[in-house]
Amino acid sequence: MSGLDQRRVLVTGASGTFGRQLCAAFTAAGARVVGVDRQPGSIDGVPVLGCDLTDPATVPPVVAAAVDRLGGLDLLVNNAGVGGPAPAELPPDEVVRQQLEVNLLAAWRTTAAALPALEAARGRVVFVASRMALLPLPLAAAYGVSKRALVAYADALRHEVGTHVGVSVVYPSMVASPIHDSTADAGLSLEGVSRPEPVQGVVAAILRAATARRAPRDVATTRRGRLELAFARHAPTLADRLVRRTVATRIAAGDLDAAPLAAGMLRRHRDATG
Structure with a gap:
């Protein structure tokens, strides 16, 4: 896929x-594009098919309808995702379950439904993960776990279908969007922990993954992102130290004092530092 003209994209x-x-x-x-989202409609002329991707029974027929509408499939972009606060020390709740369902299992079942068409076209699948897949942050365990698992799924898929279907993973950092609203409402904003980046850079990275002569394995969205991914892979102890230092700075500044979900971490931090 060296270009996108007349390519069939979901x-x-x-x-x-x-x-x-x-x-x-x-x-x-x-490209010829069909979208999938919870509510059907259209976006600037692009038809959007309604589907709850967490419902295993509804995904295959919707993917089949998209493939039929496009006349095949050259590219699947697994972009759907949700976030929310989830301390690792607390038992998993509905927020955790939803993130695992949407961020991991929905992408898995959508990909499985699309693979016959992708294989026939020698197409590609792009997964939108997160830098938190490799650089996890406290109080957001579900998101990091779901995205790290998504990367593991992509890696396994590449071994199975990589001779016929290109598999790429894109790693954005924080982008201003409603996905962070529930975290901010809980007093756990990522401001000062994760550096924001423009959505246009993420889109450009996905397009690079889609059009490169060979499907790239991993795609960072910024130069800083490439450095962070390299740190996470090759110097994980140093990466952990940097995260701990940043979090300690926020705690010292009182940024998390009003967040009930951070109470245990605050208590332990202050106990450890006297």
Whole structure:
């Protein structure tokens, strides 16, 4: 896939922050695009099929309808995702379950449904993960776990289908979007911990993954992102130390004092530091 003209593209989470921009960018590049989201409709002329990706029974027929509408499938972008606060020390709740369902299992079942068409076209699948897959942050365990598991799934898939279907993973950092609203409402904003980046850079990285002569394995969205991924892989102890130092600075500044979910971490930190 060296270009996108007349390529047949399916984008999940089409109505979200990334999804809308992706649909517009693929369309502008000449691709034929169908989106999937919870509510059916259209986005600037791109048809969006309604589907709850957490319902195993509804995904295969919706993917089949998209493939039929496009006349095949060259590219699947697994973009749908949700976030939310989830301390690792607390038992998993509905917030945790939803993140695992949407961020991991929905992408898994969508990919499985799309693979016959992708294989027939020698196509590609792109997974939108997160830098938190490799650089986990406290109080957001579910998101990091779901994205790290998504990367593991992509790696296994590449071994199974890589001779016929390209498999790439893109690693954005923090992008301003509603996905962070529930975390901010809980007093656990990532401000000062994760450096924001523009959505356009994430979209550009996904397009690079889609159009490179060979499907790249891992794609960072910024130069800083490449450095962070390298730190996480080759110097994990140093990466952990940097995260701990940043979190300690926020605790010392009182940024988490009003967050009930951070109470245990605050108590232990203050006990350890006297």
